[in-house]
Amino acid sequence: MIIPDKQIHNNFKQYESVFLQYSSMERIYTEVIPYHEFKNSPYQAFYVLEGAMSLKITGADGEEKISAVVKHGSFYTQSSKTMLPSALSSFMSCPSPKxxxxxxxxxxxxxxxxxxxxxxxxLIHFYEDLTTSLQCELKDILFFDGKKRICNHLYACYLANNSLEIKTTQEMIGKHIGLDRTNVSKHLSELRALEIIETRRNLIHILKLEQIIEISNR
Structure with a gap:
């Protein structure tokens, strides 16, 4: 979970004029780019000149596990794939819209x-910060209590979609954070009793975002 004051910024716009001097190829993508295309690409690094795309990783069950957005100024390399857990079976880049x-x-x-x-x-400092952030997320998953893990997840969903309404189910939350459905239900009930969230069928509405962040930071 990346808390607001610890966000990792992939922004290298200040070096754009230098990148243009060293790169001999420019390309526009308008369709989904599957993992194997990146894997087999002869290119070592990519810099986003214009537009944005979401990076989506899905597991064997077909459900999305991680989603991030790279936009103008983002720089990433082929070696970034080594950070992806081997259990995740596919990686797609989806231009939005190009x-x-x-x-x-x-x-x-x-x-x-x-x-x-x-x-x-x-670049070294960026990847050092990113690695530290991923290690912190792993610590969260392994050691933090269920309520904190759920709040981490809800806040990550809020950041990803910029919306206080999250379309999800107890089963989906459990798969993401490693809790059984009974414990997910218990902790959601506690958050609902505190009027931090309200729930409807396949939907969670965050009422008090600051409380979600506070629990995530404990």
Whole structure:
């Protein structure tokens, strides 16, 4: 769970003019890009020039497990895939509605980071922060109590969709945070009794976002 004051910002717009000097390929995507296309791509790194796309990872059951958005200024590399759990079977990039990117071959990316030390250090610091954040999320999953895990999940859904209304079920929440349905129901009932949320069929409405954040930060 990434709390507001600990957000990891993938924003390298200040180096865009430099990226343009090192990349020899530009491409516009308008359709879903499956994982195997990235896996087999000869390009080592990607920089988003315009537009945005959502990065979606789904498990063997077909349900989305993680979703993030990269937009103008985002920079990511092929090695980013090594951070993905091997249990997650597919990775898709979905342009919204289109995205224009710079592509870097292995040679171009190598030249970029060897000649532009400031950019190389910025990328290292970004991935260090990202790795720390992922480790914190794993700690949350393994050690935090059920109520906190549910609040973490609800807040992540709010950030992903920019909406206080979350379409979900107790079963889906349980799969995401590793709780059985009985405990999910118990903790949701506690949050409902505190008037932090209200629930309807397949829908949770956050009434007090600040309370969700407070529980997540405990």
């Amino acid at each position: 995205v224009r990117v710079l592509l870097f071959t292995k040679e171009e990316f190598k030249q970029l980071i060897s000649e532009q030390i400031e950019i190389a250090l910025s």
